[in-house]
């Protein structure tokens with residue numbers, strides 16, 4: 001009965017009073033629009049009400065009001081401006097006739113907008129706020145624009161505040177500054193306040209006060225939370241692929257003079273913005289992929305980046321494909337236009353033998369982040385049973401509309417927080433790739449000759465020089481079987497006398513075969529370069545991570561949120577820890593403490609300990625724990641289970657809010673459509689990092705594997721992402737369950753092909769050369785990358801920079817997890833009960849919720865004491881047993897019953 005009453009109450013409240021009598025409650029929602037069979041007297045009353053409401057809400061009414069408001073703004077503006085020259089003439093008449101002036105057709109008016117203009121400007125400027133009255137024009141303009149466009153182009157409330165305060169401060173200031181003039185600069189209001197202030201504080205005091213107030217007003221208006229965008233000083237030289245084209249002329253040993261093609265100069269000029277330049281590059285890639293574009297005999301195309309010294313070789317600006325197509329044999333070779341600091345060029349080598357042809361060089365496409373995000377979002381819509389549940393049962397919570405309030409800004413908690421600057425990072429060695437043309441030439445000849453020895457002729461060969469390896473792409477002559485080249489892998493490696501040869505036969509999506517040969521001189525990819533790249537500073541990813549550079553020197557920057565989890569494996573000393581740091585540092589550079597929390601698990605105890613200083617900014621931990629970085633296996637199990645509880649709690653919140661994922665949920669929350677009093681809160685992303693996964697599996701096995709697998713399967717929609725690293729990539733560590741849930745995997749150098757297969761489902765990682773050389777399997781593709789290098793002192797500097805700033809009072813608290821096994825068989829002596837036992841029991845019974853965190857929060861107790869109290873309440877039969885992630889059942893339903901129990905216990 002009570003329930004029925006409750007249910008019907010809101011409906012009755014929503015309905016207009018007469019409708020209460022309508023027998024059928026169904027038409028309630030649609031009632032205003034539908035004709036009901038009710039009596040005609042009812043109908044009339046209802047329609048009238050609805051019409052008025054409709055009229056007020058009608059778009060056209062808004063537009064009309066908006067137009068009127070805009071006209072008011074213009075009217076006032078013109079009359080105010082006209083007032084400057086006409087005020088004296090009109091003023092005496094208005095003083096004499098008062099309001100009658102408006103209707104006295106005999107009055108001579110000077111104001112451009114007639115008697116009304118004269119009267120309005122007199123009233124507002126002379127009699128009120130002086131020149132500050134121009135703010136009225138602003139206000140009407142803002143209102144008009146909002147009404148006409150039916151959008152909150154400007155915030156009306158904010159403008160109202162600014163206009164009100166501005167009117168007073170400006171009028172007083174103008175009155176103070178121009179008190180000796182006849183013209184009413186400050187108006188009567190300004191003069192009155194100014195005179196009072198002068199009498200009260202003296203002239204100097206008034207001046208000082210106005211300065212302080214004016215300054216504060218400006219600060220208030222230009223709220224210091226405005227972030228100064230961190231600009232990219234060293235703009236993305238590395239993003240542009242440099243290419244050099246060298247033509248060797250066997251007859252002439254000297255180099256050709258440098259020529260510039262006018263078309264390219266024009267092109268470079270046109271490329272006024274960086275975006276344009278990128279677009280150009282994309283086009284160029286497509287053109288160049290057409291092998292028939294060039295006709296130079298025996299040429300080899302090499303691409304090198306960057307190539308500032310190219311001028312030494314005498315290169316020339318070219319307009320890509322069109323220019324290449326017109327290259328004559330004797331013609332000097334071309335360099336693509338410089339883009340900011342980078343130079344693009346191509347080296348064409350002419351061969352003695354007529355076996356090689358020049359091959360256009362292709363830059364591998366990076367996955368388009370937007371499409372990728374879209375794809376992942378679509379996936380999220382499909383698969384999770386949790387989300388299906390939301391779809392079926394999830395009634396979007398009816399909330400009060402708080403949309404008039406400004407949007408919630410989570411970063412305001414720590415509004416002064418400053419993001420680390422790239423200056424904290426080192427530029428390791430030279431930024432540009434050092435490539436020896438002689439080395440390229442020698443390798444190319446070696447490849448051609450080795451293949452020739454096995455009767456494999458090739459049509460074309462090209463090279464792309466990356467930071468660590470050079471990719472030679474060959475097109476075999478017609479009829480040559482790819483598998484033959486693949487089988488010669490070891491022979492080619494031997495004849496090139498280099499470690500780390502990797503043959504990709506064929507390169508996916510191309511008709512070519514790739515041979516990767518390590519460079520003699522390797523270039524370190526500095527984290528600094530990646531983090532200052534435009535692709536990193538200006539992306540819209542939720543969790544951007546800069547991992548390294550591809551072979552064509554493009555930065556590999558992806559969204560961890562769309563990965564959605566990452567597995568990193570590699571033998572010891574091959575760059576795993578550096579890789580982990582690169583990921584963590586990228587996130588620290590892009591996220592505010594309110595948006596991201598890390599759960600760090602480090603059984604080795606040393607790798608992640610540097611991050612302990614940012615506990616109150618970025619770390620999450622278990623309640624009652626001292627250290628945020630977890631090193632003990634038992635605690636790891638607790639933490640992983642607590643994360644599962646956090647995940648379940650978040651799903652509950654999402655379900656209640658009718659949101660499908662964290663993005664939608666946070667959007668609703670920031671738009672104030674979710675009520676914090678009902679437990680809603682802004683949800684930060686949580687990134688779980690496990691540094692040595694093998695150790696954990698060895699010691700805890702399934703107890704660790706199961707929660708990890710559960711999180712990996714379900715947690716991405718609620719913003720929990722996993723990064724797991726291991727030294728031992730064997731099948732008993734990286735099990736099928738784990739692998740199936742980690743689609744993005746990184747392999748540093750490993751010791752055997754089997755290990756490589758375990759991680760990537762493909763060989764190749766055993767042929768890497770270490771020091772951050774890695775393969776990443778992402779989006780169904782395996783890409784070779786040179787991992788960004790960030791040294792421990794750099795990480796320390798970043799951590800210090802963050803920890804020197806104000807953080808939260810404590811680390812982000814994960815939900816409590818109580819191990820049932822540990823709790824079993826614990827009996828409590830009732831005579832030894834906690835002094836707060838009675839209070840805790842009352843709290844639990846009143847709220848009918850058996851939750852330790854409720855006791856902890858409301859009674860302001862530590863986790864351990866609250867836990868003990870809960871155990872005692874269980875022993876006294878007030879609450880039921882622990883239900884893991886759910887609150888315990890409360891067995892006592894009324895306070896009267898509780899009173900009886902307490903009586904018997906005391």
Ligand SMILES: Nc1ncnc2c1ncn2[C@@H]1O[C@H](COP(=O)(O)OP(=O)(O)OP(=O)(O)O)[C@@H](O)[C@H]1O
Pocket residue numbers: 524525570571572573574575576577578579727771772773786787788789790
């Ligand atoms: N991206 C990189 N660029 C250049 N050098 C690197 C890179 N990554 C690692 N190195 C070099 O390799 C060394 C070992 O790297 P790292 O400590 O990351 O290895 P690890 O795989 O974590 O080893 P362990 O498993 O023993 O901790 C580094 O000290 C550094 O000199």
